[in-house]
Amino acid sequence: MTLKHLQHDIPDIVIGRLPIYLRALQHLAQEGKELTNSDELGKHLGISSAQIRKDLSLFGGFGKQGAGYRIQYLQNKLYEVLNLQKEWEIALIGAGDLGRAVAHYKGFKERGFKISCIFDNDPHKVNQNIDGIPIQPMENVATAIPQYAIKIAMIAVPATVAQEVADLLVAVGIRAILNYAPINLETPDGVFVQYIDPVTHLQRMTYYL
Amino acid sequence: MTLKHLQHDIPDIVIGRLPIYLRALQHLAQEGKELTNSDELGKHLGISSAQIRKDLSLFGGFGKQGAGYRIQYLQNKLYEVLNLQKEWEIALIGAGDLGRAVAHYKGFKERGFKISCIFDNDPHKVNQNIDGIPIQPMENVATAIPQYAIKIAMIAVPATVAQEVADLLVAVGIRAILNYAPINLETPDGVFVQYIDPVTHLQRMTYYL
DNA sequence: TAGATTGTTAATCGATTAACAATC
DNA sequence: TAGATTGTTAATCGATTAACAATC
Numbered sequence: 001m002t003l004k005h006l007q008h009d010i011p012d013i014v015i016g017r018l019p020i021y022l023r024a025l026q027h028l029a030q031e032g033k034e035l036t037n038s039d040e041l042g043k044h045l046g047i048s049s050a051q052i053r054k055d056l057s058l059f060g061g062f063g064k065q066g067a068g069y070r071i072q073y074l075q076n077k078l079y080e081v082l083n084l085q086k087e088w089e090i091a092l093i094g095a096g097d098l099g100r101a102v103a104h105y106k107g108f109k110e111r112g113f114k115i116s117c118i119f120d121n122d123p124h125k126v127n128q129n130i131d132g133i134p135i136q137p138m139e140n141v142a143t144a145i146p147q148y149a150i151k152i153a154m155i156a157v158p159a160t161v162a163q164e165v166a167d168l169l170v171a172v173g174i175r176a177i178l179n180y181a182p183i184n185l186e187t188p189d190g191v192f193v194q195y196i197d198p199v200t201h202l203q204r205m206t207y208y209l
Numbered sequence: 210m211t212l213k214h215l216q217h218d219i220p221d222i223v224i225g226r227l228p229i230y231l232r233a234l235q236h237l238a239q240e241g242k243e244l245t246n247s248d249e250l251g252k253h254l255g256i257s258s259a260q261i262r263k264d265l266s267l268f269g270g271f272g273k274q275g276a277g278y279r280i281q282y283l284q285n286k287l288y289e290v291l292n293l294q295k296e297w298e299i300a301l302i303g304a305g306d307l308g309r310a311v312a313h314y315k316g317f318k319e320r321g322f323k324i325s326c327i328f329d330n331d332p333h334k335v336n337q338n339i340d341g342i343p344i345q346p347m348e349n350v351a352t353a354i355p356q357y358a359i360k361i362a363m364i365a366v367p368a369t370v371a372q373e374v375a376d377l378l379v380a381v382g383i384r385a386i387l388n389y390a391p392i393n394l395e396t397p398d399g400v401f402v403q404y405i406d407p408v409t410h411l412q413r414m415t416y417y418l
Numbered sequence: 419t420a421g422a423t424t425g426t427t428a429a430t431c432g433a434t435t436a437a438c439a440a441t442c
Numbered sequence: 443t444a445g446a447t448t449g450t451t452a453a454t455c456g457a458t459t460a461a462c463a464a465t466c
C-alpha cells in the first residue's frame with residue numbers, strides 16, 4: 001500500500017487535522033498502547049470515527065479491517081505525509097519579550113523544529129544570545145537564511161512592522177511563516193502563514209459566557 | 210436597529226471570525242480611517258466581501274447601504290456581541306517556562322484580559338511573583354477562583370497533568386479554558402476549550418513544503 | 419437624483435455522516 | 443469461520459458565493 005501523492009486532491013482542512021491525530025497517537029503510545037481504532041481516536045478528540053477513517057484513507061490504507069490502526073505505523077505514515085521525517089530549521093525574527101518567550105519554549109525542539117537563528121534590529125540586543133543562539137542584526141537576514149536554506153520563520157515583532165518583516169522574509173526564500181503578531185499578513189501564493197493570537201481565542205469563548 | 214440575540218442560530222465558525230474582523234478594524238482605525246466596507250475588509254483578510262456582509266448581518270444591520278461600515282460603531286457592536294465591554298479576569302495555572310512566558314505577554318492586558326492570579330504546585334515557586342502577581346499554591350484554586358468569580362483560565366502545565374488540572378478548574382466554576390498543553394482536553398458541555406499549540410501549525414505548513 | 423454598497427435570497431460548493439460491503 | 447473494523451459510497455448537512463433588490 002503506497003502513499004497516494006495526489007496532493008492537490010487533499011483538502012487543507014484535512015491536513016489541519018493530521019497534526020491533531022499525531023498528538024493523540026503520541027498520547028496513546030505513551031500509555032503503552034500499540035493498537036488503536038477510529039472509534040477510540042474519535043472519542044479522544046471529539047471527532048466522528050467516520051471522519052477519521054475518511055481522512056486517513058485519503059492517503060492510502062493505513063489500517064487493517066477487524067483490527068484497527070497500529071499506532072507506531074500510523075505515526076510514521078503521518079510523519080511521512082507531513083514531511084516531518086527530518087528536523088526543520090526555523091528563523092525567529094524579534095527578540096523582545098515575545099521573541100524571548102518563543103525562543104525559550106522547549107516544545108519546538110522536542111517535536112522536530114529547531115530555532116537555528118534569531119534576528120532583531122535593536123543594537124543593544126545584537127550579540128547577546130538566547131539559550132546559546134546568538135541574536136543577529138536584521139541586516140544578516142538576507143545572507144543567513146539563504147545560506148542555511150531555511151524555509152520556515154516565526155515572526156515575533158510588533159504588529160506595526162510585521163508586514164514589512166514578512167515581505168523581507170519572502171524575498172529571501174521563506175515559504176512558511178508562523179506569525180505571533182496580531183495582524184493579518186499578505187503573502188504571495190505558495191507562501192503559507194499561520195497565526196498564533198491567544199487573544200482571539202479568548203474573544204471567541206467570551207461570546208458564550 | 211437592535212442586536213439579534215437568537216444566539217443559537219449563529220454558527221460557531223462565524224463567532225470565530227468576529228475577533229479577526231475586530232483585529233482588522235483596529236488596524237484600520239489606527240490608520241485614521243473612519244469608514245470601511247466589506248470589500249476593503251475582505252481584501253485585508255483574504256475573505257470574500259459576501260461572507261463578511263453575511264456574517265455581520267446575522268447580528269443586525271451594522272452598515273449603511275451606499276456608505277459601508279463606520280469603523281468605531283462596528284467595533285463597539287462587535288465588542289458588545291462578544292461580551293468584551295468589560296475587562297475579563299483570568300487565572301493562570303502553571304508558572305514554569307511556559308507559564309512565565311504567558312504571564313509576561315502584554316497583549317492580554319492591552320486587549321481586555323487581565324491575569325489576576327497564578328497557581329503552581331512547586332513549593333519553590335509559591336510566594337514568588339511574576340510582574341507583581343503572586344504565585345499561589347494549587348490548594349488555593351478552590352477558594353480563590355470562586356471568590357473572585359473567575360470564569361476563564363489558561364493552562365500552562367505539562368501535558369501529563371493538564372486533564373487533571375482541567376477537571377479541577379471545571380469543578381470550581383471555570384467556563385472557558387485556553388490550553389497551552391499539547392493535549393486534547395475533555396470537558397463537560399458548557400465548558401469551552403481553545404488550544405494554543407504552535408507546533409501543530411508548523412506541522413500543517415510542512416505538508417506543503 | 420445617481421451611485422454605491424448593504425442585507426438577503428437562492429444556487430453552488432464542500433465537508434460530514436451514515437451505512438455497509440470488503441476484508442483482516 | 444465469526445467477529446470486528448476498515449475503506450468507501452451515497453446521502454445529508456452546512457457553509458460559501460453570486461447576484462440583485464433595497465436603500466442610504
